[in-house]
Amino acid sequence: MSPMPDNLARRGEPNGAAVLKGVQRITMSIFRSGEFKIAALTSALLIASLGPRIASATLGEPEMTVQSDVAQLRASIKSSQDRAGYRVHEIQLPGGTLLREFVAPDGNVFAVAWNGPTKPNLRQALGKYFDTYVSAPKAKFADRRHVNVQQGDLVVQARGHMRAFSGRAYLASAIPAGVNLGDLH
Amino acid sequence: MVMLRAVRMGLSVALCLSAISCGGGGGGRTSTTPPPPPPAVNTTSVIVDQGPKDASGNVVGSVNTLFTSVTVCVPGSSASCQTIDHIQVDSGSYGLRLLAPVLTLTLPVETLSNGNSLLECTGFLDGYSWGPVALADLTIAGETAKSLPVQVIGDSRFTTVPSTCSGTGGTQEDTVAKFGANGILGIGPFQLDCGNCDTVATNGLYYACATATNCVETLVPTAMQVPNPVTLFAADNNGIIIDLPTVAPTGAVTVSGQLIFGIDTQSNNQSGAQTVLTLDGMAELLMTFNGQTLAQSFIDSGSNGIYFADSNIATCTTTGLTTFYCPANTLSLGLSIQGANNGVMVNNLVFTVGNTETMVTTAPTDTYNVLPELAGTLPAGNAGSFDYGLAFFYGKRVAVAVEGSKTSVGTGPYIAF
Numbered sequence: 001m002s003p004m005p006d007n008l009a010r011r012g013e014p015n016g017a018a019v020l021k022g023v024q025r026i027t028m029s030i031f032r033s034g035e036f037k038i039a040a041l042t043s044a045l046l047i048a049s050l051g052p053r054i055a056s057a058t059l060g061e062p063e064m065t066v067q068s069d070v071a072q073l074r075a076s077i078k079s080s081q082d083r084a085g086y087r088v089h090e091i092q093l094p095g096g097t098l099l100r101e102f103v104a105p106d107g108n109v110f111a112v113a114w115n116g117p118t119k120p121n122l123r124q125a126l127g128k129y130f131d132t133y134v135s136a137p138k139a140k141f142a143d144r145r146h147v148n149v150q151q152g153d154l155v156v157q158a159r160g161h162m163r164a165f166s167g168r169a170y171l172a173s174a175i176p177a178g179v180n181l182g183d184l185h
Numbered sequence: 186m187v188m189l190r191a192v193r194m195g196l197s198v199a200l201c202l203s204a205i206s207c208g209g210g211g212g213g214r215t216s217t218t219p220p221p222p223p224p225a226v227n228t229t230s231v232i233v234d235q236g237p238k239d240a241s242g243n244v245v246g247s248v249n250t251l252f253t254s255v256t257v258c259v260p261g262s263s264a265s266c267q268t269i270d271h272i273q274v275d276s277g278s279y280g281l282r283l284l285a286p287v288l289t290l291t292l293p294v295e296t297l298s299n300g301n302s303l304l305e306c307t308g309f310l311d312g313y314s315w316g317p318v319a320l321a322d323l324t325i326a327g328e329t330a331k332s333l334p335v336q337v338i339g340d341s342r343f344t345t346v347p348s349t350c351s352g353t354g355g356t357q358e359d360t361v362a363k364f365g366a367n368g369i370l371g372i373g374p375f376q377l378d379c380g381n382c383d384t385v386a387t388n389g390l391y392y393a394c395a396t397a398t399n400c401v402e403t404l405v406p407t408a409m410q411v412p413n414p415v416t417l418f419a420a421d422n423n424g425i426i427i428d429l430p431t432v433a434p435t436g437a438v439t440v441s442g443q444l445i446f447g448i449d450t451q452s453n454n455q456s457g458a459q460t461v462l463t464l465d466g467m468a469e470l471l472m473t474f475n476g477q478t479l480a481q482s483f484i485d486s487g488s489n490g491i492y493f494a495d496s497n498i499a500t501c502t503t504t505g506l507t508t509f510y511c512p513a514n515t516l517s518l519g520l521s522i523q524g525a526n527n528g529v530m531v532n533n534l535v536f537t538v539g540n541t542e543t544m545v546t547t548a549p550t551d552t553y554n555v556l557p558e559l560a561g562t563l564p565a566g567n568a569g570s571f572d573y574g575l576a577f578f579y580g581k582r583v584a585v586a587v588e589g590s591k592t593s594v595g596t597g598p599y600i601a602f
Contacts, residue, residue, distance in 0.1 A: 074387050093387075094385055094387045094388075095381065095385050095387060095388035095389075096380075096381065096385075115481075117379075117380055117381075117388075117467070118308060118353075118379075118388045118389060118390065119308045119353040119354065119389065120353070121349055121352040121353060121389065122352060122353060122354035123348065123351070123352035123354070124352065126354075130352075130354065133354055133355075134354060134355065134356075138311070138356065139505055139506075139508065140505040140506055140545070141248055141489060141490065141506075141509065141559070141561070142311055143250075143311070143487070143488055143489040143490070143574075144275075144278075144309040144310060144311055144312075144487055145277065145309075145310050145311075145485065145487060145488045145489075145492070145572060145574075146310055146311065146488075146492060146561070146563075146572075147310055147311050147355065148508040148561075148562070157563075157564040158310050159310060159492065159563055159564075159570055159572060160310055160481075160570075161277035161278060161310070161373075161468070161483060161485055161487065161488075162277060162278035162279060162307075162308070162309075162371065162373070162378060163279075163375065163378070163379070163380060163467060163468065164467035164468060164469060164481070164483070165308065165310065166481060166570065167310070168564065181564070182564075185564075
């Protein structure tokens, strides 16, 4: 990953306060859950050291690697929500598409999903899994409207049409217990 | 309201029939005004067949894919022209795109005000197509769009794909074999292939190229963007009708029908008593299936199957077909469709789902290019979708009205049948 240019780093700052609140929230909820205490402590320290530049991450990578996505995608964080068993960062891409990144209690991104008028840069959002996606063989009856890729642990499913793209990618083995696949969108 | 409209239309049709030509009659008055030119021939044939041949001469093979032919000329020329067959007719995209390997003409590439060439990265769900935006005079049926911006896909002058284009993922579809067609005619319900590329540069769609290897994302004036070609016709420019005959439930080798330009503009494209389903800002509508409310649903000539989520239907086990349905017996299922904004509701439309493995492995369906019962899975979820592909159009006369344009039964964007 190339270093983030200064102008992109500055662009992320207005979201800093909201993101910090999100960090506090997730840290507290992790403590409340009584699980991952050591991991949470470590994460909290790392997250705090990154300060307002925290945003979101890339599939299969820690949440702290994050803001590279927001910066690289010239995007902004719209919201960060805690849900039962995971956290969602919602990233607003400049063209109107929403990219959601799902973070497991272990601090790693286990899924990304998108919905909007253009496709997101999946090389950024899928990270090291992008090449696996691109090199997957085409299914029989492939048309221009659907993606259904399952390569090892990686699942990519998308559907839609011009000016309406929707899809998701997840790591099957990384889905936290109790998370409904139907909620990953 | 619908009744009133129907009555009004009946009257106008009757008046038309009583005159020698619509708008040309004079009730006995003499006039020196010459009669208006006859309306353009607005109908061309379409076919579902095996698809074009690729560069090696092999048929690409396609299922439920609708094709037509177009004639393109270098702008202003009546000599430098080419008719190209197997152009996919796609109600789910916008713009004419031609595969450079089959194009024998050199079309002029659009140039931005800074002198850079305009290129486009067209995103499809399964991949992207890269190439310059060039101008062509398009003729299809008797309709012409002069100096129409079209995309030339796979142009050998521009082979370096920007990383933000390839980064959208999937396959680079720049050959006939990979694209599955010699081109695509996007005649969906919007005017342009991008909703905001005149104000947002970073969509990963349009690029300004100072050289073939130096391209950056760019803003593009709307007049330079790739439009739905119908909107540039002199008349019959408010939408299209796809009229396909009924096919046997198990399918056919081919099926032929008509693509008609304009809605309520000529005697052969009257709306009559069609059901009008308004479309939302993503050209989608609401379908209800099996208790699921699917707000991101669409009817689309560019989808080759019926795609939806139903965990009660068995999927196929053969490698490569596991995302398609394989019920033991053909299923008849009900679907309701509602236009956007709580619009008109069509209840209990019946569709059938066949066994995909049987279709592709058993004679005679294994040689069919028309498979109305081909159905596949979509991931379930609250932001669900039902994608009713070309099978919806079999046995129907389906109108697609362009956004902002009026017909006797409504204002686009809508789909009516």
